[in-house]
Amino acid sequence: MTMDISISHLSKSYGFQKAVDDISFTVKTGEILGFLGPNGAGKTTTMKMITGYLDLEEGDILINGKSVREHDMKKNIGYLPEHNPLYEEMPVIDYLAFCAQLQDVADNTVPDRIKRMVKLCGLDIEKHKKIGELSKGYRQRVGLAQAMIHDPEILILDEPTTGLDPNQIVEIRDLIRQLGTEKTVILSTHILPEVEATCDRILIINRGKIVADGTADTLRKQAKGQQVLRVRIEAPDYNGVYEALKSLHTVASVDLLDKEAMRYEVESTSGSQSNQSIFNLCVNKGWVLTEMIPFETKLEDIFRDLTTN
Amino acid sequence: MKPAWIIAKRELGSFFDSLVAYIMLVAFLGFSGFFTWLFGGDIFFVKEASLQVFFGVAFWTLFFFIPAITMRQIAEERKTGTIEMLLTKSVNYRQLVLGKWIACFLLVVIALVFTLPYYITVASIGNIDHGATVSGYLGLLLMSAVYVSIGIFASSLTSNQIVAFLLALMIGILFHFIFGILASSTSGWLSEIFNSLSLSNHFESISRGVLDSKDLIYFISISLLGIFMSEYMISKKK
Numbered sequence: 001m002t003m004d005i006s007i008s009h010l011s012k013s014y015g016f017q018k019a020v021d022d023i024s025f026t027v028k029t030g031e032i033l034g035f036l037g038p039n040g041a042g043k044t045t046t047m048k049m050i051t052g053y054l055d056l057e058e059g060d061i062l063i064n065g066k067s068v069r070e071h072d073m074k075k076n077i078g079y080l081p082e083h084n085p086l087y088e089e090m091p092v093i094d095y096l097a098f099c100a101q102l103q104d105v106a107d108n109t110v111p112d113r114i115k116r117m118v119k120l121c122g123l124d125i126e127k128h129k130k131i132g133e134l135s136k137g138y139r140q141r142v143g144l145a146q147a148m149i150h151d152p153e154i155l156i157l158d159e160p161t162t163g164l165d166p167n168q169i170v171e172i173r174d175l176i177r178q179l180g181t182e183k184t185v186i187l188s189t190h191i192l193p194e195v196e197a198t199c200d201r202i203l204i205i206n207r208g209k210i211v212a213d214g215t216a217d218t219l220r221k222q223a224k225g226q227q228v229l230r231v232r233i234e235a236p237d238y239n240g241v242y243e244a245l246k247s248l249h250t251v252a253s254v255d256l257l258d259k260e261a262m263r264y265e266v267e268s269t270s271g272s273q274s275n276q277s278i279f280n281l282c283v284n285k286g287w288v289l290t291e292m293i294p295f296e297t298k299l300e301d302i303f304r305d306l307t308t309n
Numbered sequence: 310m311k312p313a314w315i316i317a318k319r320e321l322g323s324f325f326d327s328l329v330a331y332i333m334l335v336a337f338l339g340f341s342g343f344f345t346w347l348f349g350g351d352i353f354f355v356k357e358a359s360l361q362v363f364f365g366v367a368f369w370t371l372f373f374f375i376p377a378i379t380m381r382q383i384a385e386e387r388k389t390g391t392i393e394m395l396l397t398k399s400v401n402y403r404q405l406v407l408g409k410w411i412a413c414f415l416l417v418v419i420a421l422v423f424t425l426p427y428y429i430t431v432a433s434i435g436n437i438d439h440g441a442t443v444s445g446y447l448g449l450l451l452m453s454a455v456y457v458s459i460g461i462f463a464s465s466l467t468s469n470q471i472v473a474f475l476l477a478l479m480i481g482i483l484f485h486f487i488f489g490i491l492a493s494s495t496s497g498w499l500s501e502i503f504n505s506l507s508l509s510n511h512f513e514s515i516s517r518g519v520l521d522s523k524d525l526i527y528f529i530s531i532s533l534l535g536i537f538m539s540e541y542m543i544s545k546k547k
Contacts (some may be wrong), residue, residue: 051397054547072399080495085390090319101315102398146394180378 358435
């Protein structure tokens with residue numbers, strides 16, 4: 001079953017501060033949307049409004065065409081809150097049963113659902129322990145299990161991989177990817193490689209406004225502008241190389257990174273490429289070109305560009 | 310109403326898992342038993358086959374014990390953030406509050422069930438007034454309903470359990486005797502109002518065996534008011 005989320009002109013303020021400011025976007029079934037932004041950008045507020053925990057102020061959220069203002073869509077949504085609150089004194093199995101019952105899973109299918117979640121989230125060895133005795137990674141898995149216990153069409157995950165070790169992060173990412181093929185998933189994170197690894201689409205939000213929307217590649221293309229190359233040229237005199245590079249007509253600026261290693265960073269003028277002219281220069285002068293690395297604009301830089309002003 | 314019952318079952322389970330229930334039962338039975346059978350104006354001193362003494366003692370012990378049960382209900386959920394988890398499941402405010410209310414009320418009922426041997430004992434040594442005893446228990450149940458509501462309302466105001474406990478006691482004191490004192494120190498319509506607000510007055514007339522619809526309405530409406538106000542506080546303070 002498909003379930004799209006479409007958000008239009010959503011706003012919410014706390015006192016005088018606008019937490020979410022006129023946000024509009026759509027997420028389709030089978031899509032994993034990564035929600036990026038600095039702390040306090042409005043990610044969690046937006047997610048809480050989708051889950052129905054916070055009331056809407058202005059604008060609307062449509063799930064499958066139905067407004068959350070009038071319809072209770074909680075049964076179709078699985079939610080992992082930011083700090084993953086759990087009942088510490090409950091054993092994992094009992095807690096999952098409690099969540100399943102609250103989400104109105106039919107009584108005769110509850111044991112089955114719990115079994116599947118335990119298997120899916122790798123909780124088998126810890127399933128009889130009290131939640132308070134679990135390590136952070138296992139708590140996070142319990143949080144994911146409770147969010148998915150009723151097999152919701154929509155998953156809202158607020159920082160799902162915090163506190164996990166690198167192996168667990170990979171496992172959880174794989175799990176999310178796998179789920180994302182048939183569900184509508186929105187996840188928020190601070191970890192930039194994570195969005196690249198898991199999400200089909202990235203939404204960067206800053207001070208309550210959307211500042212970028214697209215795949216990692218399109219964001220990179222937008223932000224890249226000029227080509228940047230890191231080159232290493234072995235020549236007797238680094239000043240001569242510097243001057244020669246600078247005089248190339250495709251080059252906008254040259255930076256001497258390391259005198260000893262003779263590394264330079266070359267930025268081309270917009271729209272042009274300097275690979276060939278640098279190579280030809282070296283050939284003409286008899287210099288040895290030992291490295292030429294196109295420098296990829298990192299997602300971190302795009303993020304920093306968009307969210308600091 | 311199914312979610313309310315699911316929440317109530319979990320909450321009751323956690324009372325018994327966390328020793329709260331055992332401490333509460335032992336302390337309640339200890340206090341009320343001590344003052345009913347062994348000390349001061351106890352049953353042997355009164356020399357009457359009636360549980361009036363017990364009702365008087367329970368009237369006070371429940372007054373202190375109920376806030377101790379109710380204080381964590383909403384406050385703790387707020388503090389740990391589990392309230393967010395609950396409210397994003399298919400649970401609305403009313404079901405949440407009712408679930409908590411039912412759990413606390415049932416714990417009080419369990420405590421009162423354990424005092425039934427008092428009744429059996431007294432009935433076997435003398436000619437007990439069964440009607441008065443039944444209405445005495447009814448009075449305790451109605452009073453507990455009110456204090457559970459007040460306690461949960463106090464708990465919905467804060468995320469600090471101690472603050473919730475003290476608030477519940479403060480609101481409780483108003484109903485327990487301040488309104489009564491005000492009624493006797495004022496006159497005319499003001500005195501009437503305070504009189505009708507005083508929980509002790511209504512409790513006394515019920516525990517004496519007089520079942521008046523006015524008293525029933527009083528207890529039920531204050532309990533409901535507490536529940537509605539808790540709902541409102543939870544919806545406003547997230």
